[in-house]
Amino acid sequence: EEVAALLELKAKYKDLTGEDPAPTNASKKNFKRSAAAKTQDQKFQLKNPKGMRDYGPEKMAVRELVFKRIVEVFKRHGAVTIDTPVMELKETLTGKYGEDSKLIYDLADQGGELLALRYDLTVPFARYVAMNSIKQIKRYHIARVYRRDQPSVTTGRYREFYQCDIDIAGQFNGKMMPDAECVKIVTEVLDGLKLGDYVVKVNNRKLLDGIFAVCGVPEASFRAICSAVDKLDKQPWNEVKAEMVDEKGLPAESADRIGEYVQLRAGTGANFSMPNADLIARLKSIEELYANPMAKEGIDEMEKLLDYCRMMNCEHRVSFDCSLARGLDYYTGVIYEAVFVGKRVGSVAGGGRYDNLVGMFDAKGRKVPCVGVSLGVERLFTIMEEQAKEAGETFRETATQVLVASGQGMDKERLRYCTRLWEAQIGAVTSFKLKPRLLDQFQQCETEQIPLCLVLGPDELERGVVKLRVMSTREEIEVPDAEMEAVVRAKLAEL
Amino acid sequence: EEVAALLELKAKYKDLTGEDPAPTNASKKNFKRSAAAKTQDQKFQLKNPKGMRDYGPEKMAVRELVFKRIVEVFKRHGAVTIDTPVMELKETLTGKYGEDSKLIYDLADQGGELLALRYDLTVPFARYVAMNSIKQIKRYHIARVYRRDQPSVTTGRYREFYQCDIDIAGQFNGKMMPDAECVKIVTEVLDGLKLGDYVVKVNNRKLLDGIFAVCGVPEASFRAICSAVDKLDKQPWNEVKAEMVDEKGLPAESADRIGEYVQLRAGTGANFSMPNADLIARLKSIEELYANPMAKEGIDEMEKLLDYCRMMNCEHRVSFDCSLARGLDYYTGVIYEAVFVGKRVGSVAGGGRYDNLVGMFDAKGRKVPCVGVSLGVERLFTIMEEQAKEAGETFRETATQVLVASGQGMDKERLRYCTRLWEAQIGAVTSFKLKPRLLDQFQQCETEQIPLCLVLGPDELERGVVKLRVMSTREEIEVPDAEMEAVVRAKLAEL
Numbered sequence: 001e002e003v004a005a006l007l008e009l010k011a012k013y014k015d016l017t018g019e020d021p022a023p024t025n026a027s028k029k030n031f032k033r034s035a036a037a038k039t040q041d042q043k044f045q046l047k048n049p050k051g052m053r054d055y056g057p058e059k060m061a062v063r064e065l066v067f068k069r070i071v072e073v074f075k076r077h078g079a080v081t082i083d084t085p086v087m088e089l090k091e092t093l094t095g096k097y098g099e100d101s102k103l104i105y106d107l108a109d110q111g112g113e114l115l116a117l118r119y120d121l122t123v124p125f126a127r128y129v130a131m132n133s134i135k136q137i138k139r140y141h142i143a144r145v146y147r148r149d150q151p152s153v154t155t156g157r158y159r160e161f162y163q164c165d166i167d168i169a170g171q172f173n174g175k176m177m178p179d180a181e182c183v184k185i186v187t188e189v190l191d192g193l194k195l196g197d198y199v200v201k202v203n204n205r206k207l208l209d210g211i212f213a214v215c216g217v218p219e220a221s222f223r224a225i226c227s228a229v230d231k232l233d234k235q236p237w238n239e240v241k242a243e244m245v246d247e248k249g250l251p252a253e254s255a256d257r258i259g260e261y262v263q264l265r266a267g268t269g270a271n272f273s274m275p276n277a278d279l280i281a282r283l284k285s286i287e288e289l290y291a292n293p294m295a296k297e298g299i300d301e302m303e304k305l306l307d308y309c310r311m312m313n314c315e316h317r318v319s320f321d322c323s324l325a326r327g328l329d330y331y332t333g334v335i336y337e338a339v340f341v342g343k344r345v346g347s348v349a350g351g352g353r354y355d356n357l358v359g360m361f362d363a364k365g366r367k368v369p370c371v372g373v374s375l376g377v378e379r380l381f382t383i384m385e386e387q388a389k390e391a392g393e394t395f396r397e398t399a400t401q402v403l404v405a406s407g408q409g410m411d412k413e414r415l416r417y418c419t420r421l422w423e424a425q426i427g428a429v430t431s432f433k434l435k436p437r438l439l440d441q442f443q444q445c446e447t448e449q450i451p452l453c454l455v456l457g458p459d460e461l462e463r464g465v466v467k468l469r470v471m472s473t474r475e476e477i478e479v480p481d482a483e484m485e486a487v488v489r490a491k492l493a494e495l
Numbered sequence: 496e497e498v499a500a501l502l503e504l505k506a507k508y509k510d511l512t513g514e515d516p517a518p519t520n521a522s523k524k525n526f527k528r529s530a531a532a533k534t535q536d537q538k539f540q541l542k543n544p545k546g547m548r549d550y551g552p553e554k555m556a557v558r559e560l561v562f563k564r565i566v567e568v569f570k571r572h573g574a575v576t577i578d579t580p581v582m583e584l585k586e587t588l589t590g591k592y593g594e595d596s597k598l599i600y601d602l603a604d605q606g607g608e609l610l611a612l613r614y615d616l617t618v619p620f621a622r623y624v625a626m627n628s629i630k631q632i633k634r635y636h637i638a639r640v641y642r643r644d645q646p647s648v649t650t651g652r653y654r655e656f657y658q659c660d661i662d663i664a665g666q667f668n669g670k671m672m673p674d675a676e677c678v679k680i681v682t683e684v685l686d687g688l689k690l691g692d693y694v695v696k697v698n699n700r701k702l703l704d705g706i707f708a709v710c711g712v713p714e715a716s717f718r719a720i721c722s723a724v725d726k727l728d729k730q731p732w733n734e735v736k737a738e739m740v741d742e743k744g745l746p747a748e749s750a751d752r753i754g755e756y757v758q759l760r761a762g763t764g765a766n767f768s769m770p771n772a773d774l775i776a777r778l779k780s781i782e783e784l785y786a787n788p789m790a791k792e793g794i795d796e797m798e799k800l801l802d803y804c805r806m807m808n809c810e811h812r813v814s815f816d817c818s819l820a821r822g823l824d825y826y827t828g829v830i831y832e833a834v835f836v837g838k839r840v841g842s843v844a845g846g847g848r849y850d851n852l853v854g855m856f857d858a859k860g861r862k863v864p865c866v867g868v869s870l871g872v873e874r875l876f877t878i879m880e881e882q883a884k885e886a887g888e889t890f891r892e893t894a895t896q897v898l899v900a901s902g903q904g905m906d907k908e909r910l911r912y913c914t915r916l917w918e919a920q921i922g923a924v925t926s927f928k929l930k931p932r933l934l935d936q937f938q939q940c941e942t943e944q945i946p947l948c949l950v951l952g953p954d955e956l957e958r959g960v961v962k963l964r965v966m967s968t969r970e971e972i973e974v975p976d977a978e979m980e981a982v983v984r985a986k987l988a989e990l
Contacts, residue, residue: 046626046856049582049610054623057575057634064576076917078895078924080552081559085655086581086639087544108601110643115544128549131541138924139552144581148605160580172927174906188917311910313918361541400573411669415806422571422683423808429573429633432667448573 051151051159057397062384065395066193066377067142067164073188074140074166077181081140084124090114092361096123098329103147117146121165122330122357122372129169129368130361136170136368138178142377155346156382165351167372169358176301179334179353180308182373186338186349187314189375195383197341198348199267200317203324204302205331205352207283208262210295211322214288215257217250223329224248229262230325237263261289267319271341276306276320298333305334330354336373345383348376396449401492404430405441406456413456417466417484421454424485426492428454445471451495452488470495546646546654552892557879560890561688561872562637562659568683569635569661572676576635579619585609587856591618593824598642612641616660617825617852617867624664624863625856631665631863633673637872650841651877660846662867664853671796674829674848675803677868681833681844682809684870690878692836693843694762695812698819699797700826700847702778703757705790706817709783710752712745718824719743724757725820732758756784762814766836771801771815793828800829825849831868840878843871891944896987899925900936901951908951912961912979916949919980921987923949940966946990947983965990 048054055063074081093104093116105117118124121141129137142164151159166185168178183200190198208229212222228243237259244250244258266272266279274282280303289295302320309315326335333353340348351373359367388395404417414430421428429450431441438455445453455467455476466484469476470491479487543549550558569576588599588611600612613619616636624632637659646654661680663673678695685693703724707717723738732754739745739753761767761774769777775798784790797815804810821830828848835843846868854862883890899912909925916923924945926936933950940948950962950971960973965986974982 045584045586046622046858047584048580049584049608052580052582054580054627055578056627057577060576060578072920075894076920076922078893078922080892081555082552083550083555085543085547085549086641087547087655089540089542089544091540106603106605108603110601113544127541132549132551137552146581160582168927170927174927174929177906177910177927180910184914184917308907308910311907312914363541397575398573399570411672412802412806415672415675415803419679419807422679425571427571427573432663432665432669432672434669 049159051149051157053158058395059381059385061395061397062381062388063162063377066380066384069192070164070189070375070377071140071142073185073192076188077138077166077185079138079140079166081142082125082128083141083143084118084121084128086117086144086146087115088118088124088127090116092127093119093123096330096357096360100147103149105146105148118143119147120145121163121374122167122354125165125167125169125372126354126357126370127361129358129370134169134368136168136172138166138168140164140166156378158378162377164375164377165372167370169368169370171369176304176308176334179301179371180305180312182351182371183305183309183318183336184312184314186336186373186375187317190338190348193380193384195340195380195387196343198317198338199271199319199341200314200336200338200349201265201319201321201324202302202305202334202336203321204298204334206294206301206333207298207322208325210289210292210298211258211261213294214292215261216254217258221248221250225250225258226325227327229258229323230327232262232323232325262323265319265321265323267321268316272319276315276318279320279322280306301333326350326352330357332356334371340383343383345379346376348379348383349373350376394449398448398450399427400429400448400450401427402429402452402454402488403441403445403450404428404454404456405436405438407438408456408458409435410456410458413461417454417456420485421488424489426485426488442469442471452491454484454488544654546644546652548653548655553890554876554880556890556892557876557883558657558872561875561879564687565659565684565870565872566635566637568680568687571683572633572661572680574633574635574661576637577620577623578636578638579613579616579623581612581639581641582610583613583619583622585611587622588614588618591825591852591855595642598644600641600643613638614642615640616658616869617662617849620660620662620664620867621849621852621865622856624853624865629664629863631667633661633663635659635661651873653873657872659870659872660867662865664863664865666864671799671803671829674796674866675800675807677846677866678800678804678813678831679807679809681831681868681870682812685833685843688875688879690835690875690882691838693812693833694766694814694836695809695831695833695844696760696814696816696819697797697800697829697831698816699793699829701789701796701828702793702817703820705784705787705793706753706756708789709787710756711749712753716743716745720745720753721820722822724753724818725822727757727818727820757818757820760814760816760818762816763811767814771810771813774815774817775801796828821845821847825852827851829866835878838878840874841871843874843878844868845871889944893943893945894922895924895943895945896922897924897947897949897983898936898940898945899923899949899951900931900933902933903951903953904930905951905953908956912949912951915980916983919984921980921983937964937966947986949979949983 097119104119107115121143144160145163146160148159149157151157186200208226209222212225217225225244228240232240241255241259244255245252264279266274266276283299284290306315309318324335324337331352332355335352336350337347338349353371355367355369359365402421404414406414411434418428418430451471453469453471455469460466464481465478466481467476468479468487592614599614602610616638639655640658641655643654644652646652681695703721704717707720712720720739723735727735736750736754739750740747759774761769761771778794779785801810804813819830819832826847827850830847831845832842833844848866850862850864854860897916899909901909906929913923913925946966948964948966950964955961959976961976961979962971963974963982964971
């Protein structure tokens with residue numbers, strides 16, 4: 001009976017506090033903290049979680065602009081959009097990210113399912129396609145993902161950041177058509193943002209596997225050697241070779257032969273000594289390589305990809321680079337990576353073909369081949385902000401077109417004119433002060449880049465007119481009251 | 496030495512799996528699960544977390560449309576937007592939600608700070624204002640929030656859902672101006688969405704407190720009695736009275752007197768027996784009430800609020816309803832709630848003034864008064880979807896304007912024409928099949944509501960023309976190749 005009473009008390013306590021009365025180590029810490037907080041007069045630590053940040057109005061303005069331009073491109077290519085929960089069942093994410101699984105944010109076990117925050121948008125997409133038995137879809141998804149990585153201000157690495165993905169799922173006999181469209185989409189986005197010269201590096205996992213095979217790498221080591229090759233854009237060849245030989249036990253001769261292959265790259269313009277088509281021809285001419293079925297398939301796919309890119313006017317942006325490997329395990333064919341020329345920001349887009357991921361979620365293992373690309377929008381924001389700063393430009397935080405002012409109080413009149421403007425679909429604000437000073441109101445127009453100021457005065461109102469001031473020219477005109485909206489609209493069109 | 500070796504092994508294991516080898520209860524369960532999964536041939540449970548769901552393309556189209564209209568209104572009122580992390584330090588949320596704190600999602604303690612998912616957007620906003628020492632801001636924030644509530648399909652209650660808030664922070668002597676603007680914003684949004692007749696109920700916590708005081712409620716019971724009053728829209732008076740008397744120990748006479756006050760309501764139209772202004776006059780005429788300083792302040796504020804609403808052409812939508820109480824503790828003045836007339840969907844907007852919340856985050860307790868309103872967008876989505884269903888309408892998922900077709904294969908040619916359209920900012924798709932059937936391509940236009948179909952044929956191309964089919968009229972015209980983009984644009988403008 002005493003036990004029952006205690007259990008009831010415990011349940012009540014839990015209802016009240018949401019906490020178990022039996023303090024675990026973690027909740028002990030909690031109690032200590034709240035005790036400390038109490039002595040500090042109930043104040044709290046004012047900070048964001050480690051590696052996360054608020055976006056203020058100006059950062060949001062940049063973000064909106066970038067997203068708007070990107071979404072325009074996605075929509076132009078006929079994509080739909082979806083959204084998935086920020087959490088997945090823990091087991092949905094298990095076994096998808098290799099070593100990086102330790103970076104996944106787990107939810108506390110509060111009873112019920114074990115959950116974790118999404119690590120990227122690709123695995124939730126594959127889960128969505130499998131769960132809804134979707135046969136084909138071209139979808140984009142813009143959302144934040146979560147990684148318990150070491151944050152770094154200098155490299156702009158955060159624990160919460162946006163991803164912006166477009167993927168094409170489906171089995172099509174027009175092979176490489178979706179793969180090439182992904183390249184085209186990246187070039188349209190980067191061209192549209194006008195952030196400078198860039199290159200879209202492309203390669204193929206099948207070709208890499210073929211190279212590894214002809215160079216004598218045992219199949220079990222393909223992924224490990226591939227991840228060594230992936231470091232070639234940051235490390236010189238001798239370091240990468242050392243990793244292959246010393247760490248991964250590859251014979252030095254094998255490593256040297258791989259080295260010759262993966263240092264082949266092609267492209268258009270001064271940075272390249274060979275056009276993409278010549279590299280295709282050269283690879284085809286290497287008999288031992290082209291005789292390998294995997295390598296042959298990879299090379300033929302690349303030829304097709306480059307053909308389609310030419311049809312889509314973007315081959316001049318493409319560099320066939322045999323050193324491109326990409327970190328993730330799940331790629332099975334074409335891989336991409338876009339980098340700005342001469343900017344030290346890392347890649348601004350990356351992706352590839354992953355034909356087996358959806359099958360991992362299907363009870364019968366039915367595959368839905370996918371190809372997609374992820375835009376590094378956080379880096380794009382940073383570059384936009386830096387360019388604007390250099391040019392001395394600021395991003396407008398509001399869309400206000402008119403400030404309704406008065407030097408005579410007139411709170412109700414000001415609200416009445418705001419209302420007329422709102423009802424005419426024109427952005428308008430007025431001061432919440434009862435008697436704002438006219439100079440302060442003009443100053444607000446300057447600070448917030450509001451182009452027009454409607455100045456109300458008792459005399460004017462009696463005469464049936466209002467005064468409109470164009471802030472950029474300081475021109476002031478008297479407008480008949482009934483024509484107010486029309487004149488404002490006309491002035492806005494002129495600006 | 497053996498210990499060191501074991502520790503090293505443990506570290507390696509952790510690097511590999513991201514898990515501690517020492518199984519806790521939770522991870523034991525995990526191991527059991529993955530063992531079970533292995534026997535099922537590595538398959539996973541295909542589901543969303545409890546109470547959460549994916550948004551497919553059609554749901555997203557509705558959502559985009561609603562957000563677009565809402566954001567237009569917010570921007571028209573000069574608001575900026577911000578975003579905050581999906582997580583806050585656990586202690587930021589502690590002590591803000593009363594009994595509902597048990598519904599907060601905690602993150603697992605993986606080392607480092609104790610974190611929790613945001614429960615609403617108001618507390619993160621107050622934290623943001625305090626942390627950045629902001630003196631005034633009008634901001635909107637659209638984002639998802641998380642509550643471990645019992646999900647319910649019938650009432651549309653989910654554990655992850657969108658909130659859409661606009662708040663005005665700042666100390667202004669034009670009292671009630673921001674409060675009235677929030678009402679105006681709600682009416683502009685609801686009018687714009689054209690979802691039917693609605694009422695914005697308004698009341699004031701100061702008036703309620705004054706009523707409680709004159710009816711003999713001890714001050715310590717104000718919040719408890721207020722939360723009983725809050726149930727009046729769902730329960731009859733006698734049940735609410737029973738809660739006050741039996742559960743909360745109020746004398747029956749006090750409850751009866753409260754009952755008389757809180758059943759007063761006013762508004763415009765057939766549903767109301769008294770205009771708002773008459774209720775103001777009536778409350779002022781009740782001597783004992785208007786003599787109470789709190790009640791007087793509340794009544795005067797309501798008079799001012801209704802005045803400003805009249806200036807902003809929205810007073811006819813407003814109902815001064817003394818029974819409106821709102822659940823949250825932190826309101827300190829005007830409170831709002833918008834409901835559709837004759838629809839059983841609950842409130843579609845709610846909010847009020849909260850002058851003390853920011854001060855809870857400031858080391859010196861400096862207050863920044865705030866007022867704001869939260870739109871129940873999930874309910875708005877549902878109503879939009881139901882209305883469209885009744886009207887037999889569907890929401891277009893894509894923005895594709897032209898399908899580039901051919902009965903003759905022509906994969907490269909189709910991509911080339913798509914590219915011309917994309918470069919002319921026109922949305923275009925083509926089949927990823929090498930030889931798609933013409934009928935299938937027309938069918939796709941019908942299904943996806945693509946208005947135009949550009950049909951390529953070898954004969955036409957040789958003659959320097961392309962065929963354009965208008966899907967709605969089945970009209971087919973031959974267009975000179977060089978004029979293709981211009982004609983497509985002209986046809987689109989006609990439709």
